[in-house]
Amino acid sequence: MVGPSARQMAVAHLVRDGHCSQRRACRLLEAPRASVRYTPRVRADDLALRGRIKELAYKHRRYGYRRTAVQLRREGVAVNDKRVHRLWKEEGLGLRKKRPKRRQYGPKGAVAQKAERPRHVWTYDFVEDRTSRGGRLKILAVLDEYTRECLALHVDKRITAQGVVNTLEWLFLVNGRPEYIRSDNGPEFIAKAVQSWIAEKGSKTLYIKPGSPWQNAYIESFNDKFRDECLNMEVFKNGNEAREVIEAWRHEYNERRPHSSLNYQTPSEFAAQCRNSGRPTASLRCDTAEAAQTPAILST
Numbered sequence: 422m423v424g425p426s427a428r429q430m431a432v433a434h435l436v437r438d439g440h441c442s443q444r445r446a447c448r449l450l451e452a453p454r455a456s457v458r459y460t461p462r463v464r465a466d467d468l469a470l471r472g473r474i475k476e477l478a479y480k481h482r483r484y485g486y487r488r489t490a491v492q493l494r495r496e497g498v499a500v501n502d503k504r505v506h507r508l509w510k511e512e513g514l515g516l517r518k519k520r521p522k523r524r525q526y527g528p529k530g531a532v533a534q535k536a537e538r539p540r541h542v543w544t545y546d547f548v549e550d551r552t553s554r555g556g557r558l559k560i561l562a563v564l565d566e567y568t569r570e571c572l573a574l575h576v577d578k579r580i581t582a583q584g585v586v587n588t589l590e591w592l593f594l595v596n597g598r599p600e601y602i603r604s605d606n607g608p609e610f611i612a613k614a615v616q617s618w619i620a621e622k623g624s625k626t627l628y629i630k631p632g633s634p635w636q637n638a639y640i641e642s643f644n645d646k647f648r649d650e651c652l653n654m655e656v657f658k659n660g661n662e663a664r665e666v667i668e669a670w671r672h673e674y675n676e677r678r679p680h681s682s683l684n685y686q687t688p689s690e691f692a693a694q695c696r697n698s699g700r701p702t703a704s705l706r707c708d709t710a711e712a713a714q715t716p717a718i719l720s721t
Contacts, residue, residue: 432457470500471508478514483650486514491679533636534601534627536567539695542627543572544603544640545610547580548647552657560667561588562647566603566639568692569680572596574647574671576664582612589615593622603627603637646674 425433428450435446447454470493477489484492490505509515536542544566550558561575561584575588589602602619604610606628619626629636651670657663679685686694 426456428452429457467508470498470504471512473498474505474508475512475514478509478512481650482654483646488679488681488685491685495679534603536565539565539568539692540597540599542566542601542603543599544637545585546605546637546640546644547607547609548644548652550648550652550657550663552659552663554658556659558657558660558663561585562640562644563588563592564640564643565599565688565692568688568695569639569643569683570688570692571643571671571674574667576660576667578660580609582609582614585609585612585615586618589618598622598624601625601627603629603640605629605634605637606631 431450432443432446432452435441435449436443439446441449443457444454446452447457473493473496474489477484477492481489481492486506486509487502489509490500490502493500493505534542542565543563545561545563548560548562550560552558557578559577559580561573561580562571563573563575564571572592573588575584577584602624604626609615610626611628616626634641647670651667655663655666657666674688676687676689678687680688680691683691
């Protein structure tokens with residue numbers, strides 16, 4: 422139920438404690454009587470909508486009201502962002518505020534060789550986590566920079582250069598080879614075995630400058646979402662459980678999670694649209710130069 426406004430409460434205070442009529446109180450406060458006497462009407466479907474909003478907020482604890490509104494519309498509910506925001510605030514829902522990122526100084530140049538079509542540029546990086554018993558989990562994340570599809574989240578205790586090659590070999594077989602693969606200068610990525618294998622397959626490597634994570638903004642942004650929405654929400658007993666949960670989250674991310682940079686399409690929908698049209702659909706994306714240049718914190 423919507424509570425009284427500040428203006429209505431002020432008028433009520435004067436009427437109750439000031440012993441004056443409502444008409445005089447409205448005149449003193451310069452408040453229209455129609456606004457003071459207005460009682461908001463509750464829509465018939467508000468109760469069901471509130472319940473569904475709370476279900477989605479509980480299931481996706483890092484979704485805000487905008488992404489929740491998109492999810493509701495994808496389910497066939499005719500609702501706009503403003504109504505969802507009103508109910509969201511009335512139910513006391515909200516996101517934990519993130520710690521402010523450290524300001525980055527120095528040049529923030531555009532991302533080199535920005536992806537212009539699917540399979541143009543892939544990017545990969547490592548994320549680390551722990552099991553409940555303290556066991557190490559190393560996760561290799563591979564992303565298509567154009568479609569934002571997460572192609573793989575390979576989980577193991579330890580991933581060597583050969584493990585990177587094995588993951589790429591499977592992805593090349595299933596998805597085809599990209600023209601470029603972007604990464605930082607980690608030992609697994611600059612290993613001769615990895616470089617020679619990529620060159621043999623006809624792809625090229627793109628290495629960012631050391632200490633410049635903003636040059637690999639897409640994977641850093643993905644790692645941040647991955648940690649925030651999956652790793653920080655789960656406690657893994659062992660590696661097998663981690664693999665199952667993380668793979669389920671990857672499918673959720675690709676197939677059901679609306680992506681704001683893709684005009685709130687899912688990465689799978691956007692990739693399918695690119696394939697069906699036979700050409701890049703850049704007009705459907707909401708990328709900006711600022712988004713590509715935004716410094717992202719390291720997730721490891």
